[in-house]
Amino acid sequence: MLHGIVLAAGGGSRMGTPKALVDDWLARAVHVLTEGGCDRVTAVLGARADDALALLPRGTAYVVAQDWASGQSASLRAGLTAADPAADAVVLTLVDLPDLVPEVVARVARHAAPGALARAAYDGVPGHPVLLGRDHWAGVLAETGGDRGAKGYLAAHDVTLVECGDLATGADVDQR
Numbered sequence: 001m002l003h004g005i006v007l008a009a010g011g012g013s014r015m016g017t018p019k020a021l022v023d024d025w026l027a028r029a030v031h032v033l034t035e036g037g038c039d040r041v042t043a044v045l046g047a048r049a050d051d052a053l054a055l056l057p058r059g060t061a062y063v064v065a066q067d068w069a070s071g072q073s074a075s076l077r078a079g080l081t082a083a084d085p086a087a088d089a090v091v092l093t094l095v096d097l098p099d100l101v102p103e104v105v106a107r108v109a110r111h112a113a114p115g116a117l118a119r120a121a122y123d124g125v126p127g128h129p130v131l132l133g134r135d136h137w138a139g140v141l142a143e144t145g146g147d148r149g150a151k152g153y154l155a156a157h158d159v160t161l162v163e164c165g166d167l168a169t170g171a172d173v174d175q176r
Contacts (some may be wrong), residue, residue: 004033007076008095009046036105071147122170
């Protein structure tokens with residue numbers, strides 16, 4: 001089983017509004033994970049969670065990172081904690097990747113296994129989505145804090161880079 005998680009809790013300080021509220025990004029991210037092969041999808045909300053909740057596709061699971069203002073680790077912790085324990089892996093994506101397509105998720109998801117670590121790369125540059133096999137969840141949670149996501153954990157472990165530059169840019173959007 002593969003569980004998709006949309007990290008969408010931040011306040012979007014550079015954007016001027018939470019990114020979960022920008023255009024159709026939240027619904028689109030849920031769709032991309034679902035169409036990319038995730039059996040379940042959970043959105044992690046935070047800043048203006050009630051407003052973002054109204055933008056989720058009907059029936060989408062969600063969790064609110066109450067401590068979202070403490071940094072991106074709050075979103076990651078909330079998402080991994082909400083992950084289905086029966087899942088072999090989670091696929092994490094950011095809400096602010098408007099050119100992400102299901103084919104990228106599907107390509108990364110091919111590596112799903114409890115011991116796997118994989119991430120999309122765009123012209124050799126690591127990006128999102130990131131696949132974390134279940135065996136790595138506790139380690140990621142132990143090394144995550146403040147505005148530090150899984151970057152340190154991934155740097156210290158063998159991660160399969162999955163080239164996806166032919167499908168998308170992988171660029172996140174920080175300003176309108």
